[in-house]
Amino acid sequence: MTLQMPDALSKHLKTLAFLALAFMVPATTVAELSIARGSAVSGSQQRDNAPEWVYTLRQGDTVASITQTLLSQQTTQQRLLEHNGLASNAKLGAGDTLRIPVNWLKRQPEPARVIAVTGNVQQISGMDGRKLPLSEDSIVRVGDEILSGAGSATIELADGSELRISP
Known part of the structure; x- marks a missing residue:
């Protein structure tokens, strides 16, 4: 049996994943995401x-x-x-x-690192669209998507802050 995520939730998770990665651009950049x-x-x-x-x-x-x-x-x-x-x-x-x-961009965003995963969480590569299970110590780059499904993940951003993604 395959469970499908509602479109609104899927879109929200994709946006959240991008925002998490976008905030890795060093803080000296005057741009901000709205x-x-x-x-x-x-x-x-x-x-x-x-x-x-x-x-x-x-x-x-x-x-x-x-x-x-x-x-x-x-x-x-x-x-x-x-x-x-x-x-x-x-x-x-x-x-x-x-x-x-x-x-x-003048300053390139730095990748994030996965520090914990519980349950079924997947990563979709922003470069080639491959979908793989997310695991500890995985690297998350700009453009990648994280699908939490029924699981959760904690991701450490380049500045040391942590982001928890859950259903």
Whole structure:
């Protein structure tokens, strides 16, 4: 017998997993995820196997300021706009979102480590979509998903804080 998770719960767990990983970006980055707006990994991540961060613009943000503050010098404003299918004269404001490939960031997020697992918990690789049982000492990277099902897991983030995921 296979139990299926309700779509709303599945989406919530995916968002939670991404948020946990996204917070591993060092705190010196001025960007923050807008939890209320539901920043998450976009669907295009699965198409091109490149993890993306969906950045929610705050009051005063511009494409220029985001490019200068968050992105490596090789990534231009125009490239960011093109990646998001936006014209160079696009008007963006607080609450709008931009998809940013993680490898474009100035500072790369550090992986997390699983410190405890109880019951049936699975990890889906953000790079190749493989689904494997989660085990202690597993590494969780940006773009990976954790499905808790009937189990739970405790994950240690790069800054030493711990995140417990349960049904």
